[in-house]
Amino acid sequence: MSNTVLITGATGLIGKALVKNCLSQGFNVHYLTTRKSKITTQDNHKGFYWNPEFDDIDLECFEGVKVIINLAGSSIAQRWTKASKSSILTTRKKALELLYSSVKSHNFKIKHIISASAIGIYPDSKTRYYKEDFQGTDSSFLRTVVSSWENSLKAFISLGIKTTAxxxxxxxxxxxxxxxxxxxxxxxxxxxxxxxxxxxxxxxxIDDLVRMFMFVLCSNIEGVFNAVAPNPVQQKDFVKSVAKALKRPLLFPKINKFLLNLALGEMSTIVTESQRVSSHKIQNLGFDYNFHELDVALSDLL
Ligand SMILES: NC(=O)c1ccc[n+]([C@@H]2O[C@H](COP(=O)([O-])OP(=O)(O)OC[C@H]3O[C@@H](n4cnc5c(N)ncnc54)[C@H](OP(=O)(O)O)[C@@H]3O)[C@@H](O)[C@H]2O)c1
Structure with a gap:
């Protein structure tokens, strides 16, 4: 089996760390980018241009590829205007649709597609503990984006391709x-x-997330998995842990929802919503975290 993997969104936060890891483990990496300035051509690391908005893709990117890792999408962490909301939704949908139509019409022999999704699929709740089989949803923007993203991924199943979100x-x-x-x-x-x-x-x-992508890639695991550490925390404890790691006092009271909404607009829901999410499903398949506790992760990172 060829060890070439095709990665979209490879120039982003997760993508850069993942590409580095793939290369260090002996994989060849092809990647798709919407920025021509980001294209490099090395033997084991080749960039190809695409623009899902205009159905434009360099089909040579699929040569020798058996596995696709999809991370592409315009950033959610921007002010949610009408235009940016449309871009957040459609870039994710169109990226997967263009990959699907290219693979289908040219009969590329892809065995597995692994796509980023997000815990924003779970409704805001301070009491629920979310496992992957949770079925409820609501009509909020985040839920709409992530549901549509996962639905676009499901199309690959009809081509006999394993899918993992x-x-x-x-x-x-x-x-x-x-x-x-x-x-x-x-x-x-x-x-x-x-x-x-x-x-x-x-x-x-980030290191555990990259290890999780590699775990799924190397063990051909399919299905939907939460990619979160085993111990979620409440926001006030998150900030306390950061202050402890940086040896700084917390001098100010909470910034309430109203002020956050004033400063950030609707996207403030990214920080005010509550999702306590379980990591058990992937752990039960043998995935082992290096960073279980927030304090340990922070002392590594800060
Ligand atoms: N970071 C997090 O905390 C987090 C949490 C949950 C889910 N995720 C999801 O995981 C994925 C990767 O996250 P990340 O943090 O690495 O994101 P990121 O740093 O924003 O990178 C995303 C990549 O997507 C590509 N992209 C941007 N606009 C695009 C467009 N219009 N069409 C096609 N590609 C486009 C860009 O690559 P090019 O410029 O090279 O085309 C960019 O490097 C994202 O979809 C994100 O929503 C991230």
Whole structure:
């Protein structure tokens, strides 16, 4: 079996770490990017242009590929205007649709597609403990985006291709994503809990997330899996742990929902919603985390 993997969204936070790991484990990486300036051509690391919005894709990217890892999508962490909401939804849908139509019409021999999904599929709740088989939903923007994303992925099943969706929690990375946004104000002595502070935040260390993608890739596991660490925390405890790791006091009270909404608009729901999510399903298949507890993850990252 060829060891070439095709990755979309490879230039992002998760993608960069994943590509590095794939290369270090001897995989050849092909990746699709919407930015021509990001295309490099090395023997084991080749970039190809695509633009799902215009159904434009360089079909050579599929040469020798058996597995696709899909991470593409315009960032959710931007102000939700009408235009950005449309882009958040359609970029994810169109990326998968273009991969699907390309594989189907050219009969490329793909065995497995592994796609990012998100724990935002689970409704806001301070009491539920979400497992993958949870069926309820609501009509909120996040639920609509993630449900449509997972539905687009299901189309590959009709081509006899194994599909895996990883419902990713808040990814903790030293340089990008949520952690610098939380640790920056704490470092500057202006950190405080966000919203009620009681909301559950299901996080995962970037290294464990990359290891989980590799685990799914190497063991050909299919289905839907939560990609969160075993111990979610409440937001106020998250900020306290960051302050402890940085040896800073928390001098300010909570920033309430109203102020957050004023500052960030509707996208403030990303930080105020509560999702306590279980990691048991993937652990039961043998996946072992390096970072179970937030304090250990933070002392590694901060
Ligand atoms: N980070 C998290 O905490 C988190 C949590 C849950 C789920 N996720 C999901 O996991 C995926 C990867 O996350 P990430 O944090 O690595 O995201 P990221 O840093 O924003 O990277 C996403 C990548 O998607 C590609 N992209 C952007 N706009 C696109 C468009 N219009 N069409 C096609 N591709 C486009 C970009 O690649 P090019 O510019 O090279 O095309 C970009 O590098 C995302 O879909 C995200 O929603 C992330």
């Amino acid at each position: 990883l419902r990713i929690g808040i990814v903790l990375d030293k340089h990008e994503g949520a952690l610098p946004k939380i640790s920056g104000p704490v470092k500057a002595f202006i950190g405080s809990p966000l919203g009620s502070g009681d909301q559950w935040q299901s996080w995962i260390h």
